[in-house]
Amino acid sequence: MSDQGDRDRSAKRELRRRVLAERRARGASERARAGSAVRDALMAVPWLSMAGTVACYYSVGGEPDTRGLVTALWKRGTYVLLPVFLPGGDLDWASFDGPDSLAEAGHGLMEPTGPRYGPGALARADAVVCPALAVDRAGMRLGRGAGCYDRALAAKGPHTPAIAVVHDEEWVERVPAEPHDRPVDAVLTPGGGLHVFDPASPVWPDRGDRHGG
Ligand SMILES: Nc1nc2c(c(=O)[nH]1)N(C=O)[C@@H](CNc1ccc(C(=O)N[C@@H](CCC(=O)O)C(=O)O)cc1)CN2
């Protein structure tokens, strides 16, 4: 392994530690406010309202709250896929079908209990809302370090945007990146709303046409 690789990995560990400590310090009212902002920002995006299937995550702990978003999408009739963390770090996918369709799982996660569609199910999503600990100005994302989303995002379609959700302070100048890291297409922060990195990217144009309106 190269020295640069070692430096990147230890810089990632340090940034993860810092963000997780800051998240633990966030209070319930800030979390609730952030959750409403995340929900309202994404529910107002026109192309997302045309999406038949959205892969999301069901937030836990100090993560930017996505529970309101998941519920709002589901109530609107969008098919919502949520991840199931497999031993080994791959993600399986099952649908959200109301709060009763979830159960506590390992690592403090809440996961869907219904039929699982396999890691390849992400190919059917029209958008992927993914967790992150930090995102930088170029869209590189830092995850929890299991590589789950690095691998999972490889299964999404080429016209499917990946949108990372982070707290305002977690959208930073630069995240240490390794060769396997892939940028996301947009970042959503509670205070700043949705920011698209490259509006000319093939994930964005003609969404209404492709998805039948
Ligand atoms: N809400 C949510 N769901 C998600 C993710 C996520 O980040 N957020 N994931 C994104 O990849 C996957 C689960 N990935 C995980 C990877 C590692 C650990 C882990 O090692 N947890 C530590 C505790 C760390 C902590 O307290 O935050 C442990 O159990 O020791 C947990 C989940 C799929 N589902």
Ligand SMILES: Nc1ncnc2c1ncn2[C@@H]1O[C@H](COP(=O)(O)OP(=O)(O)OP(=O)(O)O)[C@@H](O)[C@H]1O
């Ligand atoms: N496409 C991939 N295929 C196989 N292994 C991968 C892939 N991407 C990353 N990994 C492995 O996953 C591990 C963690 O990677 P990294 O530190 O970038 O995770 P992360 O992006 O923080 O986490 P996550 O993707 O779960 O949000 C690394 O050891 C890396 O080699």
